[in-house]
Amino acid sequence: MTALTPPEGLLVPPGHGRTVRTPAQQVTFKVTGSHSRSASSFEVMVPPGFDVGAHVHTKSEELFYVLEGELDVLAFEPRVRTPDRWQRWESTSGNRVVRAAPGTVILVPPGCPHAFANPTGSPAKMFFQASPPPDHERYFDELLEILSGGGPPDHAAIEELRRRYDIEQLTPLRHGPPLEGWQSRRTPKENSPPAPA
Secondary structure, eight states: OOOOOOOOOEEEEEEEEEEOOOOSSEEEEEOTTTTTTTTEEEEEEOOOOBOOOOOEEOOEEEEEEEESEEEEESSSOOOSOOSOOGGGGGTOOOBBBBEEEEOOOOEOOOOOOOOEOSSSSOOEEEEEEETTHHHHHHHHHHHHHHHHHHSSSOOOHHHHHHTTOOEEOOOEEHHHHHEOOOOOOBBBHHOOOOOOO
């Protein structure tokens, strides 16, 4: 009779994991689809001025946890999906964009428009999980291939890549100096669900 080997977990020390760097952000793979059936996990450095743009996934669920710095975040269906400046969107229930400080968690179910941007002058860091794996891993790898070709980014190739990986872009992705006038009107506490009665 052969003894079964007990399963072992995965431990990823600080600073470890495969890192993908693009001109717009740095993503370190912490847990991949080869380790987990439920989610891929990443550590993401978000430089000043980066705006992922509002977008939506029909199949993916995502979780973001702000570790350092501040990010403007959105996770709701707006009254109107305007094609620019999601920072001004508001939901039918009155939710608005929030300035997320360290410790803020954002959960995004499938079909929910969401976005994050760094409007500050300092880098921000967040923990990011995407389910199911390994779609986001493949997306980051293929995006790096497109961006490492030299010269200006191939926007048509990026658009096709996003379509293939269930990313419907609602407002443009931007990378550059922070835009003037980004002001969040509510804190995460104000946007929290009401306490049970």
